[in-house]
Amino acid sequence: MKDKTENLVFDTYTLKTLYKLSNDGYFDTLWSTVSSGKEGLVISGRNKEWVAIKIYFMNTSEFNTMRKYIIGDRRFENIKQSKRDIILNWCKKEYRNLLEMYDLGMTPKPIAQRNNVLIMEFIGNNGVPAPSIKDKPPENPKEWYDAIINFIKDLYRKKGLVHGDLNEFNILNNGKPVVIDVSQAVPLDHPLARTMLERDITNINNYFKKLGVKVESDVKWSKQ
Amino acid sequence: MKDKTENLVFDTYTLKTLYKLSNDGYFDTLWSTVSSGKEGLVISGRNKEWVAIKIYFMNTSEFNTMRKYIIGDRRFENIKQSKRDIILNWCKKEYRNLLEMYDLGMTPKPIAQRNNVLIMEFIGNNGVPAPSIKDKPPENPKEWYDAIINFIKDLYRKKGLVHGDLNEFNILNNGKPVVIDVSQAVPLDHPLARTMLERDITNINNYFKKLGVKVESDVKWSKQ
Numbered sequence: 441m442k443d444k445t446e447n448l449v450f451d452t453y454t455l456k457t458l459y460k461l462s463n464d465g466y467f468d469t470l471w472s473t474v475s476s477g478k479e480g481l482v483i484s485g486r487n488k489e490w491v492a493i494k495i496y497f498m499n500t501s502e503f504n505t506m507r508k509y510i511i512g513d514r515r516f517e518n519i520k521q522s523k524r525d526i527i528l529n530w531c532k533k534e535y536r537n538l539l540e541m542y543d544l545g546m547t548p549k550p551i552a553q554r555n556n557v558l559i560m561e562f563i564g565n566n567g568v569p570a571p572s573i574k575d576k577p578p579e580n581p582k583e584w585y586d587a588i589i590n591f592i593k594d595l596y597r598k599k600g601l602v603h604g605d606l607n608e609f610n611i612l613n614n615g616k617p618v619v620i621d622v623s624q625a626v627p628l629d630h631p632l633a634r635t636m637l638e639r640d641i642t643n644i645n646n647y648f649k650k651l652g653v654k655v656e657s658d659v660k661w662s663k664q
Numbered sequence: 665m666k667d668k669t670e671n672l673v674f675d676t677y678t679l680k681t682l683y684k685l686s687n688d689g690y691f692d693t694l695w696s697t698v699s700s701g702k703e704g705l706v707i708s709g710r711n712k713e714w715v716a717i718k719i720y721f722m723n724t725s726e727f728n729t730m731r732k733y734i735i736g737d738r739r740f741e742n743i744k745q746s747k748r749d750i751i752l753n754w755c756k757k758e759y760r761n762l763l764e765m766y767d768l769g770m771t772p773k774p775i776a777q778r779n780n781v782l783i784m785e786f787i788g789n790n791g792v793p794a795p796s797i798k799d800k801p802p803e804n805p806k807e808w809y810d811a812i813i814n815f816i817k818d819l820y821r822k823k824g825l826v827h828g829d830l831n832e833f834n835i836l837n838n839g840k841p842v843v844i845d846v847s848q849a850v851p852l853d854h855p856l857a858r859t860m861l862e863r864d865i866t867n868i869n870n871y872f873k874k875l876g877v878k879v880e881s882d883v884k885w886s887k888q
Contacts, residue, residue: 448707450694455683462676470674483672 828860
C-alpha cells in the first residue's frame with residue numbers, strides 16, 4: 441500500500457449521516473476526495489451519475505468565521521449559538537443558497553442536505569473534477585467576465601443575495617463558469633452585505649484585468 | 665479548499681459497518697488515510713487512543729489473489745466462492761492471523777473485526793504512522809535480522825503459520841520491528857506454505873544482505 445496522509449475527520453455522527461444518505465439512494469459509493477480544507481471536504485460519489493458530497497467537519501476551527509456570516513442572516517435568526525448548531529445551520533445555509541441561486545444557471549444543482557452533509561451536482565467529467573479558473577483560465581475572458589458580472593447582478597437584483605467569496609478559486613472552468621462555495625452568501629440586509637459585494641467585484645475585476653479584460657469601474661457598479 | 669485525489673471507495677455497506685463500529689465505541693473519529701492500495705486502505709482513527717482501521721474494498725480487483733490464499737486454508741474450508749464471501753472471509757482471515765500471531769510480540773494487537781473492516785493497534789506516535797524499514801532502515805540491522813528470523817521460526821514452529829508476504833514494505837520501524845499485512849498467512853498444510861516460507865526468507869535475506877548482515881543460508885534454514 442502507498443503511504444498517504446489526508447485528514448478525513450469523520451466522526452460517528454458524520455458516518456451515520458453518510459450511511460443514511462447512501463442508504464436513501466443518493467449515492468452507491470463514496471469515491472474519492474475532490475478537495476479538502478479546514479472547514480470540511482468534498483468527496484465524489486457515484487450513483488447512476490456522479491455527485492459531489494460536501495462534508496462539514498463537526499470540529500472545524502472555522503466556526504468563528506461561520507458565526508460571523510450566519511449571525512445577521514434573517515433566514516437563520518432563531519438558531520442556537522452552540523458550535524454544533526452553527527455548523528449544522530451553516531450546511532443548511534449552503535443548501536438554501538444553492539436552491540435560491542440554481543435558476544440563474546451558474547451554480548451546481550443542489551440534490552440533498554442532511555445534518556453536516558450536502559449533496560450536489562458533480563462539476564466535471566467521469567468523476568474528474570473541473571479545474572478552477574485559477575488553474576485553467578477561460579479562453580474567452582471577456583465573455584466570462586460578462587457572465588460572472590451578470591451573475592453578481594442577477595443574484596443581487598433577482599435573489600437579493602451576495603455571494604461574498606467570489607474569486608478565481610471558487611469559479612470552476614467546466615467549459616462555462618460554475619460558481620461554488622456559496623455557503624457564506626447572505627441577503628442584502630445582512631450588515632456585511634455591502635462589504636462582501638464590493639470585495640466580490642474587486643476580486644473578479646482584479647482577476648480579469650490580469651487577463652486583459654477592460655473591467656467596469658468598481659465604484660460606479662457597486663453603487664447601483 | 666485544496667485539490668486532492670484519492671480513492672476511498674466506501675460503499676453503503678462499508679459506511680454502515682464503519683458507522684456501527686464507531687457507534688460501538690471502537691473509534692470516535694475516522695481521522696486520515698495512512699496507506700492505500702488496490703485491495704483497500706488503512707485509516708487512522710481516534711478514541712482515547714489511536715487505532716488503525718483497515719478497510720477492504722468490496723469491489724477490489726485483488727479478489728483472485730485472495731482466492732488463491734484462502735482456498736486450501738483449512739480454517740476457511742466451508743466458505744462460499746462468491747467475490748463477496750471471499751473478501752469478507754479475507755478480512756476475517758487477517759483478524760484470525762493477528763490473533764494467532766499476537767503473543768509472539770511482533771504484530772499489531774487485533775482489536776475488532778466486522779464485515780470488511782478490521783481494527784487494530786495503531787503503530788506510530790500521536791497519529792503519525794511508523795515508516796516501513798524500506799523508508800527507514802534499522803540502526804542495528806543484525807539485531808533486527810535475528811528478531812525477524814526468530815519471528816518466522818516461532819510463527820512456523822509454535823503457531824504452524826507462514827506469513828507469506830514478508831518484505832521491507834511490510835515491516836514497520838517503530839523503534840522495534842512490527843510486521844503488518846498478515847492477511848495472506850496460511851497454516852503449514854496449505855499447498856503454498858512451503859513456497860511462501862521460502863519466499864519470505866529470500867526477501868528478508870536479500871534486504872538484510874544489502875545492509876551488510878551475514879545472513880543464514882536460505883536453503884539450510886528452510887529445510888529445517
